[in-house]
Amino acid sequence: MVKGRRVLLGVTGSIAAYKAVEIARGLVKKGALVQTVMTASACRFVTPLTFAAVTGQPVFTNEIDFTENGEMSHISLAAQSDLVIVAPATANIIGKAAGGIADDLLSTLLLVARPPILMAPAMNCRMYEHPAVQKNIETLRTRGIEMEGPCSGDLACGEEGSGRMADPSDIIARAEAMLAQSGDLAGRIIMVTAGPTREPLDPVRFISNRSSGKMGYAIAEAAVRRGARVILVSGPVSLPQPSGLEAYDTVTTAAEMHDAVMGRLGGADALIMAAAVSDYSPDQPAAKKIKKQDDTLAVTLQKNPDILAEVGKRRKRPLLIGFAAETENLEKNAREKCRSKKLDLIVANDVSKPGIGFDSDDNEALLLSASGDATPLPRMSKSRMADAILDKIAILLQSTRS
Numbered sequence: 001m002v003k004g005r006r007v008l009l010g011v012t013g014s015i016a017a018y019k020a021v022e023i024a025r026g027l028v029k030k031g032a033l034v035q036t037v038m039t040a041s042a043c044r045f046v047t048p049l050t051f052a053a054v055t056g057q058p059v060f061t062n063e064i065d066f067t068e069n070g071e072m073s074h075i076s077l078a079a080q081s082d083l084v085i086v087a088p089a090t091a092n093i094i095g096k097a098a099g100g101i102a103d104d105l106l107s108t109l110l111l112v113a114r115p116p117i118l119m120a121p122a123m124n125c126r127m128y129e130h131p132a133v134q135k136n137i138e139t140l141r142t143r144g145i146e147m148e149g150p151c152s153g154d155l156a157c158g159e160e161g162s163g164r165m166a167d168p169s170d171i172i173a174r175a176e177a178m179l180a181q182s183g184d185l186a187g188r189i190i191m192v193t194a195g196p197t198r199e200p201l202d203p204v205r206f207i208s209n210r211s212s213g214k215m216g217y218a219i220a221e222a223a224v225r226r227g228a229r230v231i232l233v234s235g236p237v238s239l240p241q242p243s244g245l246e247a248y249d250t251v252t253t254a255a256e257m258h259d260a261v262m263g264r265l266g267g268a269d270a271l272i273m274a275a276a277v278s279d280y281s282p283d284q285p286a287a288k289k290i291k292k293q294d295d296t297l298a299v300t301l302q303k304n305p306d307i308l309a310e311v312g313k314r315r316k317r318p319l320l321i322g323f324a325a326e327t328e329n330l331e332k333n334a335r336e337k338c339r340s341k342k343l344d345l346i347v348a349n350d351v352s353k354p355g356i357g358f359d360s361d362d363n364e365a366l367l368l369s370a371s372g373d374a375t376p377l378p379r380m381s382k383s384r385m386a387d388a389i390l391d392k393i394a395i396l397l398q399s400t401r402s
């Protein structure tokens with residue numbers, strides 16, 4: 001599964017650097033988000049502009065700096081990647097990685113990154129056969145770094161032997177295989193609901209809420225990155241469809257959301273209800289637009305189906321995660337919701353706080369589990385919070401359903 005995954009492509013100073021453009025292109029075509037880091041030597045062989053154009057992403061060229069979010073580039077690039085590929089990998093970068101040397105962005109990043117890491121060595125055959133290079137490759141292998149190639153054949157230097165970089169298509173295939181096995185949610189089926197619902201009053205008016213869907217979409221995206229097969233059921237939002245989803249259903253009303261969730265729930269390992277489903281809806285929506293007449297207008301509301309409670313009652317049910325948007329008594333109300341709906345985990349938000357929750361890019365929450373433990377999640381981006389929530393879910397899935 002390559003779609004939606006983040007691949008960091010390190011390019012070093014070999015004649016084969018131009019072939020890395022093909023690797024970047026192939027991965028982008030398969031739906032990966034490719035970020036390129038080039039060494040100073042690599043920039044003498046191919047321009048950063050070529051990779052920027054092919055990947056649609058800015059290229060990092062050796063500067064250890066702060067990103068827009070105030071994070072250090074070598075830390076954030078490594079932490080955000082699902083796979084690091086170094087292709088071509090020079091004798092120099094292989095030696096630096098084996099020896100723990102960190103004197104530029106790529107080598108520093110390789111000390112921060114954790115497997116999966118794939119290297120595609122490329123060099124003259126005598127360089128490749130040198131005991132120092134062989135020992136360095138062996139050292140990296142024992143640390144879990146995988147090697148693709150090199151192959152034998154005509155080398156750019158005119159000699160013949162082992163040292164040619166593996167074919168880009170083989171490197172891409174190896175990357176695909178590594179991504180398929182990686183991620184703490186690999187193979188899990190996770191259903192996420194997101195956004196508000198709209199309950200019609202008449203053909204042009206509805207009752208809804210301020211949910212933007214950003215939290216649910218961030219969770220769906222993060223779960224895809226972590227290897228899960230994700231089913232996203234979304235209410236009306238103005239967010240682009242995340243890539244790499246197993247299924248994407250758009251619904252309008254609470255009743256439609258109920259039907260979509262129930263229809264697809266079979267086989268799911270977890271249901272994360274981040275949607276703000278309307279509790280009530282007008283019992284008899286008018287068939288025609290309601291005219292302005294009397295000074296007051298009474299509308300009778302009826303209770304909508306409670307999706308979480310219904311799934312919670314099932315004997316065989318997925319891991320259940322709910323959200324509580326509260327304006328008072330956050331922990332008490334959230335614990336009560338967790339208990340009454342038989343949830344495994346609840347994410348409690350105090351929506352009365354400014355700058356977090358509804359429609360904002362940040363969130364702050366209290367993560368409460370059925371077993372009683374509470375984890376405060378301080379203010380952070382919704383995408384970081386998505387990962388924090390999924391960290392907990394991954395542990396719960398492992399302990400209950402492995």
Ligand SMILES: Cc1cc2nc3c(=O)[nH]c(=O)nc-3n(C[C@H](O)[C@H](O)[C@H](O)COP(=O)(O)O)c2cc1C
Nearest residue numbers: 012013014015039041042090091092093122123124
């Ligand atoms: C034309 C040319 C081709 C080179 N090709 C390779 C190569 O294929 N593999 C290699 O290990 N080094 C090769 N080198 C040497 C590296 O560019 C050199 O060791 C450099 O310091 C590597 O820096 P980097 O690993 O930071 O990119 C080549 C040098 C030149 C001038």
